[in-house]
Amino acid sequence: MENLKKKILQKKAIISVIGLGYVGLPLAVEFAKKGFLVIGVDTDKEKIKKINSANSYISDVPSARLKPLIKKTLKCYPDYSKLKQADVIIVAVPTPLSKTRSPDISFILKAIRKISKTIKRNQLIILESTTYPGTTRDVVLPLLEESGLKGGEDFLLAFSPERVDPGNKKYKTKNIPKVVGGINGESTQLAGFLYSQIIEKVISVSSPEIAEMTKLWENTFRAVNIGLANEMALICHKMNIDAWEVIAAARTKPFGFLPFYPGPGLGGHCLPVDPLYFSYKAGLKGIEARFIRLADEINSAMPNYVVERIKKILKRAKRALCNSKILILGITYKKNIADIRESPAIEIIKILSRRKARVSYSDPFIEKIKLGKRIFRSHPLSRRFLSQQDCVVIVTDHSLDYNFIVHNSPYILDTRNVLSNIKGVERKKIEKL
Ligand SMILES: NC(=O)c1ccc[n+]([C@@H]2O[C@H](COP(=O)([O-])OP(=O)(O)OC[C@H]3O[C@@H](n4cnc5c(N)ncnc54)[C@H](O)[C@@H]3O)[C@@H](O)[C@H]2O)c1
Incomplete structure (x- = not known):
């Protein structure tokens, strides 16, 4: 050679x-x-x-x-x-x-x-x-x-x-x-x-096995930690504790802590998929990869949790999910990229559609998507359009003019903590995951 x-x-x-x-x-x-x-x-x-x-x-x-x-x-x-x-x-x-x-x-x-x-x-x-x-x-x-x-x-x-x-x-x-x-x-x-x-x-x-396993280990580490962050955030919400503020404080520890953030669910080609390649192989050896199963369960349930939170916001305005106008902001699995593979936004749109909400989306990176027989097109963000919504849900934290969005929307569910800088009366419209 x-x-x-x-x-x-x-x-x-x-x-x-x-x-x-x-x-x-x-x-x-x-x-x-x-x-x-x-x-x-x-x-x-x-x-x-x-x-x-x-x-x-x-x-x-x-x-x-x-x-x-x-x-x-x-x-x-x-x-x-x-x-x-x-x-x-x-x-x-x-x-x-x-x-x-x-x-x-x-x-x-x-x-x-x-x-x-x-x-x-x-x-x-x-x-x-x-x-x-x-x-x-x-x-x-x-x-x-x-x-x-x-x-x-x-x-x-x-x-x-x-x-x-x-x-x-x-x-x-x-x-x-x-x-x-x-x-x-x-x-x-x-x-x-x-x-x-x-x-x-x-x-x-x-060996190739070490190289193959390295990739699975890295992504399992991320998926499991995100699962933990999601579970912690759900519990913190019940306790009226801001999970993001806790993480910001915890990450000041110079050793022994790595920050992972809660969100609307895992997306992309890797994180929701790779750990299951490992648990499959573990299964062939007669071992259950329990952390992976649990993280998968928690992460996969996040889109449903987001919809439950939307329901609660609507309830405050005495509305039901059926017929309410819900705008999903950002449908890609990740900030500022044009990839919707395994994106939790898609699952959220599907659940909302099944529950007869009038759902639309806006995403500067994705012009249109086809779900079943229905084609959704990205809606431009105008003052009028935002004010017509019953709830705006930030699913992906693209770089957008959030001051404009907050100012013109009635209620917002922020699943990514992008609105942490918004203070004063406008803050009252916003719910964090
Ligand atoms: N996207 C990521 O961020 C990322 C990161 C790390 C690892 N990976 C891994 O890398 C691999 C590729 O991922 P990707 O994101 O580039 O996928 P991709 O879908 O973007 O690209 C794969 C390409 O392979 C082509 N293809 C399919 N079958 C083929 C064949 N038989 N012959 C020739 N071309 C064929 C498809 O048309 C497609 O263009 C996957 O195993 C993925 O898990 C992806």
């Missing part, structure tokens, strides 16, 4: 990235910017069309950054026809949950089967999709070896979890440390060497 190392060093290695979404596209761009020839593959033809016309759909990859790379060092295709040319193949396809909320690794299997058909000697294959420990060695490796080539000898194989945080201005692909674990020493070494071309710090671990 010395030859591949040399090629990487000289930027002559051809790198293929399979799956050009939130993870794959920024990665492909980083390698292309460094001068590597990158072959991007995504089965979504529309996405490929957009990328090839330098029209980015990912906020962390501005179109202007894409433009100089397209058709020069970044060549993207809707099929695997050019894969044979690659020296390195990185897989970043989705790993969602199935209908029964168990891991669905079918996207990985499809991609790996394709790779297996064209795999050649001295290739380095890296899996980046989040998955349960054992996937790389027990699932991916045998599929690749169906080619007749032997992993660790004829080709190298590693797992490296992605830690991208969409919308984060400080931490991007380049300065987020990258964990790498290969099926043997050479796989770890070469995968680490590859990433060190574009990433400031690479951490080598002893």
